[in-house]
Amino acid sequence: MVAKKEGLSQDERMLLAASFFYLASTMMVNPLISGFTGTFGASASFVGLVGGLMGFCSLFIRPVAGNLADLFTKRRLATAGAIVMSVSTLLYGVAQSAWQVAALRLMSGAGYSFCSVCMASWFASLLPRDRMGSGMGMFGMMNALGMAVGPAVGFQVYQAFGYRAALAFAGVLAALTAVLVQFVRNSGRSVSRSRSHGGLKALVAPGAIPAAVIVGLFTAPYMVVQSFLATYVEELRIGVQVGFFFPVYALVLLALRYGLKRAFDTYRFRTFLIGSSVCATAAFCLLSIMSGDIAMFAAAAFMAGGYGVMCSVCQGTAVRVVGPDETGMANSTYYMGIDIGMALGPTLGGWLYGSLGPSMLFWPCLGFAPCALLVYACSRSLRSQ
Numbered sequence: 001m002v003a004k005k006e007g008l009s010q011d012e013r014m015l016l017a018a019s020f021f022y023l024a025s026t027m028m029v030n031p032l033i034s035g036f037t038g039t040f041g042a043s044a045s046f047v048g049l050v051g052g053l054m055g056f057c058s059l060f061i062r063p064v065a066g067n068l069a070d071l072f073t074k075r076r077l078a079t080a081g082a083i084v085m086s087v088s089t090l091l092y093g094v095a096q097s098a099w100q101v102a103a104l105r106l107m108s109g110a111g112y113s114f115c116s117v118c119m120a121s122w123f124a125s126l127l128p129r130d131r132m133g134s135g136m137g138m139f140g141m142m143n144a145l146g147m148a149v150g151p152a153v154g155f156q157v158y159q160a161f162g163y164r165a166a167l168a169f170a171g172v173l174a175a176l177t178a179v180l181v182q183f184v185r186n187s188g189r190s191v192s193r194s195r196s197h198g199g200l201k202a203l204v205a206p207g208a209i210p211a212a213v214i215v216g217l218f219t220a221p222y223m224v225v226q227s228f229l230a231t232y233v234e235e236l237r238i239g240v241q242v243g244f245f246f247p248v249y250a251l252v253l254l255a256l257r258y259g260l261k262r263a264f265d266t267y268r269f270r271t272f273l274i275g276s277s278v279c280a281t282a283a284f285c286l287l288s289i290m291s292g293d294i295a296m297f298a299a300a301a302f303m304a305g306g307y308g309v310m311c312s313v314c315q316g317t318a319v320r321v322v323g324p325d326e327t328g329m330a331n332s333t334y335y336m337g338i339d340i341g342m343a344l345g346p347t348l349g350g351w352l353y354g355s356l357g358p359s360m361l362f363w364p365c366l367g368f369a370p371c372a373l374l375v376y377a378c379s380r381s382l383r384s385q
Helices: 010-038 044-071 074-094 097-125 130-161 163-183 192-197 206-236 242-259 269-289 293-322 326-357 363-380
Strands: none
Touching: 010 044, 010 074, 010 097, 010 130, 010 163, 010 206, 044 074, 044 097, 044 326, 074 097, 074 163, 097 130, 097 326, 130 163, 130 206, 130 242, 130 293, 192 242, 192 326, 206 242, 206 269, 206 293, 206 326, 206 363, 242 293, 269 363, 293 326
16 A cells, blocks of 8 residues: 555545546536537437436446456556546537437446546555545545536536537546546555455445435535526526636635545544534525625535535545445445435426426425434444444
8 A cells, every 4th residue: 555644645646636537527517418418409308317317327337336446456447437438528529419418428427437436446545544534535625626616617618619619628637537547556456355255246335325325415405506506596687606606616625625634534423414414504595595696605615514525524434434345335335325416416406496496496405414414313333433
């Protein structure tokens, strides 16, 4: 294992950069893919289906990816995943029908599954156990920054050059991930325990399921915001600069992750869950009543303290609960929670928007944090963390 007591090793820095680019690529596509599909004359229901296809595909492929990440070299699987992501995303630029977009969306989901699980387990394998919380917190920060920067940049490129140019740019970012992982000296070899068991030993890591459920409950309402915030502001004619929401979210998250890097290893899971639940509640209340930029910026900051922080806390907790021999399965299970949230959020947002109207879009999202607290109360493994 290559790791330093203080600071980050070269391998860790390279993996953090690679992780940022594949997440930025993915999240650059997510807010644009529904609109792009609609340009081919697809029905509203089919457009919604395409929007959720990547999450559903990832959900089913991820258990296989998690097992393979514990059986084979991480560099090889991460490279393959990034290449598949890059090729499928670049091909959006020449798609001629909504069905072609749907097929490419499935392809992207497969690549994303392998890339995300391998990168997370690879990075975790470089960390000593006493730095697992802060290390995975840093990894989660780069993931969350990619999720924040991707939509912001994607909207800017789309507005300047159109859908195809923005989607092609996302493909270039995924290609950078494939390049960067080649410079990681530790190839991420499989652990001997996984090899001795042989085969695909499980679909999920049971110990990581509560953390995965909780991160899914935070992801779903965040995806409602990511998918519908611009439409919400436009429909209600709210005088805010909506393009600044995600950059503010990213900057606040960066500050929080840096300031809390040691706290991830010292404070209990309960402390973060309660604090993040309060922040998420404040964010959705502000989004529901905002009338100017100050309220929107405050909502973005609270969203960073809610969803952004819990992503890191849940991932680090999932790895610690399961143990070092099955980091691939732990991360696979964690990302399955993310997948469910990514698939459920846009679908739920569309139903709320159509059924209740834009003015009521964010109020129902207040129900997710109490559900997360209930999951924690029922989980003995999380209460011990």
